[in-house]
Amino acid sequence: MSRKAIKAINWAALAERIPETEKTAFVAFKAKSDQHLRRMTANPEAPPKIDWAYYKKNVALAGLVDKFQKDYESISVPYPTDKYTSQIEAQEKDLFVQIEQFIKDSNERIATASKEVERVKSLLPFSEMTMEDFRDFCPEQALNPDKPTIWPHTPEVQPENEQGRPSHH
Incomplete structure (x- = not known):
């Protein structure tokens, strides 16, 4: 993670979106991130330059400094590859x-x-409706004179819906 990326995190906006149940985990994560940032900023962005000429003058063993310089300059620590951004996108x-x-x-x-x-x-307001208006508006709730129901006029107590009894027609 580069220094720019870690500074670009908007913690306040993130905190607004975190549910109450996750607040403690969020605070712990932010503390860990802040600690990492402090450790990272304590070190320079690039390693300090080595004064090879000084060592060549002052080290008695011939070729040793040249070998160290060659080995040091051939080392490259690769930056971790980003495998996840494409998946997230x-x-x-x-x-x-x-x-x-x-x-x-x-x-x-x-x-x-x-x-x-x-x-x-x-x-029409219900107070001004006739029974016919109500039947036209709510056919499933209105009383139907062609198919009378028995009290309490709920579907489960009607003769045709009772189990094991033949309907009376």
């Missing part, structure tokens, strides 16, 4: 597709609900 694209679909579905549900609200608003 792919997941992000999938999520954006899902979010767009959810928005589209939600807008359709909103449109359907709005139509229903408008339909209900356009009806």
Whole structure:
């Protein structure tokens, strides 16, 4: 992780999104990150330069400093490769597709609900409705004179819905 990347973390914005149950884990993670940053900034960004000429003058063994210099300059510590950014970006694209679909579905549900609200608003108030108006508005709840029900007029107590008994017609 470069120094720029670790400084670019917006901890306040991140803290707002953390649920209460995860606050302690978040605080521990931030403390660990801050400790890592302190240790990283305690060291210079590049290693100090070695004065090879000084050592060549002052070390008696011939060729030893040249060998050390050659070995030192041939060492390269590779920066770890980033294997995860592409996976995260792919997941992000999938999520954006899902979010767009959810928005589209939600807008359709909103449109359907709005139509229903408008339909209900356009009806007569219940206080001014006749029994026929109510039957037209709520056919499943209105009493049907062609198919009378028995008290308490709930579906499960009607003769045709009782188990093991033939219906009376």
